[in-house]
Amino acid sequence: MTRASQSARRSPLLGIYALCVFAFLYLPIVVLILYSFNRDGVGGFPPKQLTFAWYRLLFSDAAIWDSVLNSLLVAGGAVVLSLTLGLLAALALDRATFPGKSIFRRLVLLPLILPGIITGLSLLMFAVFAGLQLSLATVFLGHGTALISVATTELFAGLQKIDRAQEEASLDLGATPWQTFWRVTLPNLKLSLIAAGLLIFTLSMDEIAVTFFLIGRDNTLPLEIWARLRRGITPEINAISTLIFAVSVILILVWYHIRTRTTGKEAQELLERP
Amino acid sequence: MYSRAYKWIVSAPPILWVGIFLLLPYALMFAHSFWVVRDGMIAHEWNLQNYAKLFQNPVYLEVLFRTMRIAAAVTLLSLLLGYPLAYYMSFHANMRKDLLYQLVIVPLWVSYLVRGYAWKTILGSEGVLNGFLQYIHVTKEPVSFFLYSPFAVVLMLTHIYTPFVFLPLYASLEHIPRNLVEASQDLGAGSRATFFRVILPLSLPGLLAGATFAFVLTLGDFLAPLLVGGPSSIMIANIVQSLFGTAYDWPLGAAISVCILLLTISLLFLTERLEKRWSFR
Numbered sequence: 001m002t003r004a005s006q007s008a009r010r011s012p013l014l015g016i017y018a019l020c021v022f023a024f025l026y027l028p029i030v031v032l033i034l035y036s037f038n039r040d041g042v043g044g045f046p047p048k049q050l051t052f053a054w055y056r057l058l059f060s061d062a063a064i065w066d067s068v069l070n071s072l073l074v075a076g077g078a079v080v081l082s083l084t085l086g087l088l089a090a091l092a093l094d095r096a097t098f099p100g101k102s103i104f105r106r107l108v109l110l111p112l113i114l115p116g117i118i119t120g121l122s123l124l125m126f127a128v129f130a131g132l133q134l135s136l137a138t139v140f141l142g143h144g145t146a147l148i149s150v151a152t153t154e155l156f157a158g159l160q161k162i163d164r165a166q167e168e169a170s171l172d173l174g175a176t177p178w179q180t181f182w183r184v185t186l187p188n189l190k191l192s193l194i195a196a197g198l199l200i201f202t203l204s205m206d207e208i209a210v211t212f213f214l215i216g217r218d219n220t221l222p223l224e225i226w227a228r229l230r231r232g233i234t235p236e237i238n239a240i241s242t243l244i245f246a247v248s249v250i251l252i253l254v255w256y257h258i259r260t261r262t263t264g265k266e267a268q269e270l271l272e273r274p
Numbered sequence: 275m276y277s278r279a280y281k282w283i284v285s286a287p288p289i290l291w292v293g294i295f296l297l298l299p300y301a302l303m304f305a306h307s308f309w310v311v312r313d314g315m316i317a318h319e320w321n322l323q324n325y326a327k328l329f330q331n332p333v334y335l336e337v338l339f340r341t342m343r344i345a346a347a348v349t350l351l352s353l354l355l356g357y358p359l360a361y362y363m364s365f366h367a368n369m370r371k372d373l374l375y376q377l378v379i380v381p382l383w384v385s386y387l388v389r390g391y392a393w394k395t396i397l398g399s400e401g402v403l404n405g406f407l408q409y410i411h412v413t414k415e416p417v418s419f420f421l422y423s424p425f426a427v428v429l430m431l432t433h434i435y436t437p438f439v440f441l442p443l444y445a446s447l448e449h450i451p452r453n454l455v456e457a458s459q460d461l462g463a464g465s466r467a468t469f470f471r472v473i474l475p476l477s478l479p480g481l482l483a484g485a486t487f488a489f490v491l492t493l494g495d496f497l498a499p500l501l502v503g504g505p506s507s508i509m510i511a512n513i514v515q516s517l518f519g520t521a522y523d524w525p526l527g528a529a530i531s532v533c534i535l536l537l538t539i540s541l542l543f544l545t546e547r548l549e550k551r552w553s554f555r
Contacts (some may be wrong), residue, residue, distance in 0.1 A: 028392035085288045092285035095276050096285045098285055101351045112488070113539075117511045123295075177277060202383055206386060206389055233391075252380055253376065264333060
């Protein structure tokens with residue numbers, strides 16, 4: 001043990017390197033936030049003259065808030081759809097046996113692994129094939145379906161932690177499977193469901209690669225920003241980005257705390273990737 | 275313990291949904307790759323023409339190789355940043371571990387677009403970096419090659435994927451039994467020998483998982499080149515995107531997508547097997 005603590009003291013260089021990596025991760029975000037308050041626009045150094053003008057402009061920008069509303073609708077729908085199907089899929093993977101189960105598991109997780117463009121284009125071809133008009137509904141369908149992967153992973157991890165004896169006791173004492181599900185299984189999964197829901201919501205609010213190909217006339221927030229970037233950059237985009245950043249940080253930290261409470265630190269490697 | 279009906283009710287809806295809204299779309303992608311465009315319409319004539327085009331026209335292979343070079347650079351840089359960070363946090367951070375961990379998690383889930391946009395404002399010819407360089411009198415004129423270059427794409431994607439690489443690396447370092455490290459030191463190995471002969475080999479599965487993430491995700495990215503890359507850093511997914519847009523050749527675009535898909539899946543399959551082999555548990 002003394003050796004280990006010695007080596008801890010002998011590593012100032014490593015500590016400085018780690019600090020630099022953190023600086024690299026956060027510097028762009030700091031710059032972004034800083035310039036949202038800069039009167040003279042995005043660029044130049046040093047930023048001069050603090051102003052809230054860009055935020056005022058942002059709050060009176062109807063097109064942005066329409067797109068925020070669209071994103072909220074899509075994300076809300078995607079959370080409900082993917083949690084419902086993800087819960088069933090997790091239960092099926094945990095408790096049922098059926099032919100092709102391992103293929104099903106891999107298929108569900110595929111959108112998590114494949115580049116967004118492939119899932120997006122596949123769904124575009126499906127929409128054309130099925131004669132669907134591209135709109136927020138197709139975006140919702142795309143997000144909801146692709147994010148079943150996240151819901152399944154998260155809820156499966158939650159199910160693994162549940163003590164099955166409780167369900168057994170409930171069934172033995174005469175509760176129907178339906179009652180057992182609502183009164184035992186679901187309450188036990190409550191925190192996992194909230195955590196998964198938060199994660200799915202964040203991911204859907206931010207999604208571009210799949211949305212890009214499924215969008216109709218109404219933009220989601222990321223697509224609205226994307227369209228504006230083509231016309232040039234203004235600190236108004238910094239202002240909305242700063243707000244997005246602030247909201248994501250809050251959601252992520254809430255999610256993290258729920259997550260560590262439900263599954264414990266050992267299961268953290270399961271979190272892998274969006 | 276669970277009845278047949280229960281199992282049916284939980285399995286049937288997700289299987290059906292995934293069958294219709296995932297399996298069928300992916301199958302349609304495969305089907306399209308064997309069709310052709312005739313007179314501006316997609317004709318359902320099965321053939322291998324699209325795949326032949328990919329190998330006949332050197333442009334596609336050239337862009338694919340460029341994409342792989344960019345992906346390799348992003349992977350390498352993310353490892354160079356992520357590994358020491360994970361090592362520091364796992365072995366030296368002690369009490370601050372939890373806080374630092376959250377500090378890495380935050381940028382991981384924060385908007386891809388927000389972070390890409392931040393780089394755009396920093397690297398532009400009238401951007402923050404140029405302003406800074408002129409302010410400290412390093413340059414007189416704005417430098418224009420920061421933005422719209424493969425460099426910008428690599429920088430932006432490294433920024434995005436470093437936390438991705440970090441996570442599995444950190445997890446695998448945390449799983450190394452500390453008494454192995456102590457044993458190595460007690461038996462007289464220096465800290466360098468302990469690192470290269472004990473810690474590094476035991477962290478290989480995490481390293482591989484992280485590297486695979488970064489490589490595969492970069493391989494299919496089309497947003498970074500559009501945002502900060504410019505024409506000199508067009509990647510393979512940009513070709514797909516334009517074939518599905520203005521160029522209107524869905525079958526050819528589908529064929530390239532299928533290649534990306536197969537490349538991705540075989541890479542994942544390969545690394546999964548290697549991870550299992552190198553895993554000591």
